[in-house]
Amino acid sequence: xxxxxxxxxxxxYVADAGDADSEAQREAARRLIESGKPLSxxxxxxxxxxWVMRGHYxxxxxxxxxxxxxxxxxxxxxxEDRANVERALAHxxxxxxxxxxxxxxxxxxCQSMASFDDRRFARRAKRLGLIPVVSVPG
Numbered sequence: 001x002x003x004x005x006x007x008x009x010x011x012x013y014v015a016d017a018g019d020a021d022s023e024a025q026r027e028a029a030r031r032l033i034e035s036g037k038p039l040s041x042x043x044x045x046x047x048x049x050x051w052v053m054r055g056h057y058x059x060x061x062x063x064x065x066x067x068x069x070x071x072x073x074x075x076x077x078x079x080e081d082r083a084n085v086e087r088a089l090a091h092x093x094x095x096x097x098x099x100x101x102x103x104x105x106x107x108x109x110c111q112s113m114a115s116f117d118d119r120r121f122a123r124r125a126k127r128l129g130l131i132p133v134v135s136v137p138g
Contacts, residue, residue: 001038001078006048008032009041013049013067014057033074041071042080043102050098065093084108096124107132 012029016022033039046068053059053067068089072079079085084105091101100121107113112133115121125134 001040002032003040003042004033004045004077006045006052009045009049009071010052013070014053016057033077036076038076038078039074040078040080043085043106046071046079046085047099047102054098061092061098064098065089068092081106091128091130094128096128097121100125104130104132104134 007025008029010016011022011025012033016026050064050068053064054061071077072082072086072089085102087105087108088098088101091104092098096104097120100115100117104113104125110132112135113125114137115134116136118136122134122136
């Protein structure tokens with residue numbers, strides 16, 4: 001099995017107009033990802049991929065969600081903690097930040113989750129009825 005780094009996935013999913021090195025890397029990423037070889041992607045790589053696509057390439061969540069779905073749909077790619085990643089993606093689709101959604105999904109065995117991010121996270125989580133409940137300490 002081959003573990004994939006964020007930069008390999010970014011080259012595969014983002015058509016970055018650039019130099020010959022970028023084009024060569026894009027082709028190498030395509031060959032590897034489409035090879036059918038057993039591959040693996042950890043949660044931290046998914047988190048970083050979303051951040052790179054949003055922060056560096058300025059993709060919207062509506063543009064990023066299909067990329068994450070496509071990756072999850074590949075039968076030869078093992079996704080670390082797949083059930084929680086899928087749960088996080090569902091919450092991301094409903095408006096949560098992907099990082100917050102992934103953190104929340106990973107705390108499924110907790111009574112609650114504490115966060116000082118009231119406006120963007122705790123209130124949205126409450127509105128969505130997420131469990132565990134997200135509360136603001138104080």
